[in-house]
Amino acid sequence: MAEIIIEKYADLVYKICMTKLYNFDRASVADACQNVFLNYLRYKRRFKDETHERAWFIRTAINCCTDIYRKNKRRFESEESGDISEFNNISAGDNFEDPGGELYEMLELLPEKIRYAVYLYYIEEYSTEEIAEILKTSGASVRMRLKRGREILRERLDGIAGQARNDLSGGLIIDNSNERSVLDV
Numbered sequence: 311m312a313e314i315i316i317e318k319y320a321d322l323v324y325k326i327c328m329t330k331l332y333n334f335d336r337a338s339v340a341d342a343c344q345n346v347f348l349n350y351l352r353y354k355r356r357f358k359d360e361t362h363e364r365a366w367f368i369r370t371a372i373n374c375c376t377d378i379y380r381k382n383k384r385r386f387e388s389e390e391s392g393d394i395s396e397f398n399n400i401s402a403g404d405n406f407e408d409p410g411g412e413l414y415e416m417l418e419l420l421p422e423k424i425r426y427a428v429y430l431y432y433i434e435e436y437s438t439e440e441i442a443e444i445l446k447t448s449g450a451s452v453r454m455r456l457k458r459g460r461e462i463l464r465e466r467l468d469g470i471a472g473q474a475r476n477d478l479s480g481g482l483i484i485d486n487s488n489e490r491s492v493l494d495v
Contacts, residue, residue: 316347322364322434323347323371329429330375332418338378345374365444368434372426372445419466420459427455428463 320343327342349370357363417425426445430436431452438456442449 312347312351315350319364319367323367325433326368326371326429327375329414329417329425330372330422331378334378334382338382342371342374342378345377346371349374361440365440368430368444416463416466420462424455424459424462427452428459431456 323343323346324339327339327346331339331342346367350367353366357366417429420428423445427441430441430444431438436444438449438452441452445452
């Protein structure tokens with residue numbers, strides 16, 4: 311029975327943990343995933359249906375990641391020697407194997423509250439009311455987070471697109487009056 315549940319929700323839990331702990335090492339992500347499934351084994355109540363079970367896994371994954379984040383934050387703050395190498399050994403290059411490509415990289419740029427709403431809405435395809443229940447907030451708050459997330463992503467994507475246009479043009483500036491062309495070298 312446990313193997314079936316792990317197989318069913320492992321990918322979901324892993325993606326959520328990677329989204330929450332993207333700056334942490336893989337061991338912390340694995341710990342969070344393991345804690346989620348241990349909590350499931352200890353959970354005595356049964357779920358009404360698969361939707362409630364899935365929502366429980368999402369909420370528990372978020373909570374386990376928050377616990378790991380707080381634990382590491384306290385450890386970082388309590389280091390009096392000034393040696394922060396253990397905390398800084400986590401780099402952007404340590405990111406998860408990106409199952410969704412550039413989308414997950416863009417999600418990392420979003421503030422945490424917005425990132426969860428965007429992830430659950432666009433990737434897990436939950437409704438705003440379901441997300442509100444999972445995140446313990448109002449539907450209006452979820453819709454505002456989605457709006458802000460879209461705005462942030464649009465700004466970033468416009469910036470990337472503008473950079474790509476400049477790179478493709480090779481710095482070529484053409485005056486529309488056909489009086490001159492200048493190539494920036």
